Amino acid sequence: MVSKCQFGTLAGVGGFLTLAGVVFLACWSALFDFVLNKQLVLSPTSYSFDLWADVPIPVYLEFNFFNWTNPDDILDPDPDVRRPKFVELGPYVFKEFRKKVVLGWHENNETVTFLQNRTWHFEPGLSRGSLDDVVTTLNVPAIAAAFVIRDYPTLVKGALNAAMILLQTNIRVDRKVREFTFEGYEDPLLDLAAFLPDGFLPVTIPFDKFGWFYTRNMSATYDGIFNMWTGKGNIQRFGQMAEWNYENPTSTYKSYCGWVNGSAGEFFLPKPNKESISLFSTDICRTLKMPFKEEVEVDGIKGYRYWGDEYIFDNLTRNPDNWCFSPSGENPPHGAIDVSTCKWNTPAFVSFPHFFNADPSYREAVEGMNPDPKVHQLYVDLDQRSGIPLQVEASMQINMLMQSYPEYEILRNLPKLYFPLFWFKERARIDDDIGSKIRLLNRVPGAGYVMFATMACIGAALLAIFAYYYIDFRRQRRSEADLKLVGT
Structure with missing residues (x-):
């Protein structure tokens, strides 16, 4: 009972x-x-802080150089003969370590200001070739010098031409991979620029050597000063850029093209949608909007893939809203963007490797381009729930605008084309430790x-x-x- x-x-x-x-x-x-969301919000005591301050995920940087095999033919009157021919060298792989240097927390920890210290170590076992491999390519300092003073008086251009003749400047350079990457090499034109009075050139060149990543290794200041939303008070701003170098917008581009927004790189919004994400890149001083592509699975974790599609590097002809992304006045065919004001007024243009997803005219002007979507895509895979990056492959190619400058003996009668110099890929993938935590x-x-x-x-x-x-x-x-x- x-x-x-x-x-x-x-x-x-x-x-x-x-x-x-x-x-x-x-x-x-x-x-x-x-x-x-409470655990994701960044603060000095949050779980996410250690992951952000000292990134534990292995990151690798790969360099691939285009070796110019027929530089002596560049002035030949026959277009087929003078067309630059390239053989790709590499990859030369470096392991990357990232640490943040916090400068301050602001407005009750709603934003944080920090520097990013990146260190690279060469990985010969993952590379194809040695850092002592010699690459023949375009003389970038010479092309840049002529471009920077293109609107200066004839007298100034004549003085530069005389200097080039006296210094025996050539249209080609032959240097080691280590010099083109982190070590740099001395160039007489850079030495000459250092003697010019302040204000003579439209930009201040902060280097005594030329190298694409010169002074960048072990530097906490090269990438600039970041100010990022921590997500406190509004999780929809978590990990998003608030300012860069104390500016928003930046002075790099006019109008809305200079707005600083999108992810700072490590954090994305939780529960991402199937529309797009935005990422601010200091390498090109602008935000890239990457549309959703497909659902993926990385180490048993379901994610969303966002990628750089055929429209991400549109010119102003295909997308008139991009008018302010052409600071040099050039309007290249679609598939390459003008980053001259981001790179000390040199005529630099960024595309995908081998002009992947770009107008065919780029590849037709040279020989040796073989775009491969499996190798040359830009994409980010995010966890469907937390928004944590699962896998990233960011590939970009640096090109230099080659054109004739009648005022200079070595630059006369050059064909106009976008000269591919090298492409690099930054790749990262979650390790077993981070993966197990995300799966849990x-x-x-x-x-x-x-x-x-x-x-x-x-x-x-x-x-x-x-x-x-x-x-x-x-x-x-x-x-x-x-x-x-x-x-x-």
């Missing part, structure tokens, strides 16, 4: 478990997102639903047992009452 106390306990426990299970089932998704994180919602559904089912079962015994108890009481009536 079940006592009244047991009836009460059974009903109370069953009702509590049922109610709690149903309530938590209804609120579990929002509750989990709330807790997750993604199992929690499902486990929660199972737990709370089980709780509700147990509660409902207890209520059913209570109802059965209660009905049976009431039936027995009525039977006893009926017997007493018969007995009287």
Whole structure:
């Protein structure tokens, strides 16, 4: 016989478990997102801080150089003969280590200002070739010098021409890979520029050597000063750029093209949508908008892939809104963007490697381009729930505008084309440690639903047992009452 106390306990426990299970089932998704967002918000004591301050994910930087095999033919009147021919060298692979240098937290930790210290170490076992390999390519300092003073008086151009003749400047240079990357090499034109009075040139050249990554290794200041939203108060701004070098917009591009926005690189918004993401790149001083491509799976983790499609490097002809992304006045065919104001007014243009997804005219002007979507794409894979990057491959090619400058003996009668110099790929992929944590994180919602559904089912079962015994108890009481009536 079940006592009244047991009836009460059974009903109370069953009702509590049922109610709690149903309530938590209804609120579990929002509750989990709330807790997750709290953990993602960046602060000096948050879980995300250690992942951000000293990035544990292995990052690699690959260089691939275009070796110019027929430089002596560049002035030949036959277009087929003078067309530059290239053989790709590399990759030359460097392992990258990233650490943040926090300068300050602001407005109750809503933003953080920091520097990014990046260090690279050559990985010969992952590379094809040696840093002592010699590359023949375009003399960038000479082309840049002529371009920078293209609007200067004839007298100034004549002086530069005389200097080039005196210094025996050539249209080609032959240098080692180590010099083109981090070590740099001395150039007489750079030495000459250092002697010019301040303000004579439209830009200040901060280098005593030329090299594409010269002074960048182990530097905390090269990438500039970042100011980023931490997500506190508004998770929809988590990891997004607020300012760069204390500016927004920057002076690099006019109008809205100079706006600083998008991810700073490591953090993206949780629960990303299937539309697009934005990423601010210091290498090109602008934000890139990358559309959603497809659902992917990385090490058993479901993610969304965003990529650089055929429209990401549109010119102003195909997209008039890009008018302010042409600071030099050039309007190249679609597939390459003008980054001259980002690179000390040199006529530099960025494309995908081998002019992938670009107008065919780029590849037709040279020989040796073989675009491959499996190798030359730009994409980012994000975890569907947390927005944590699972895999990144960022590939870009640096090209220099070659054209005739009649004022200079070595630059006369040059064909106009976008000369490919090298392309680089920055790639990263989560390791087992980070991957296991993300997989565990993604199992929690499902486990929660199972737990709370089980709780509700147990509660409902207890209520059913209570109802059965209660009905049976009431039936027995009525039977006893009926017997007493018969007995009287």
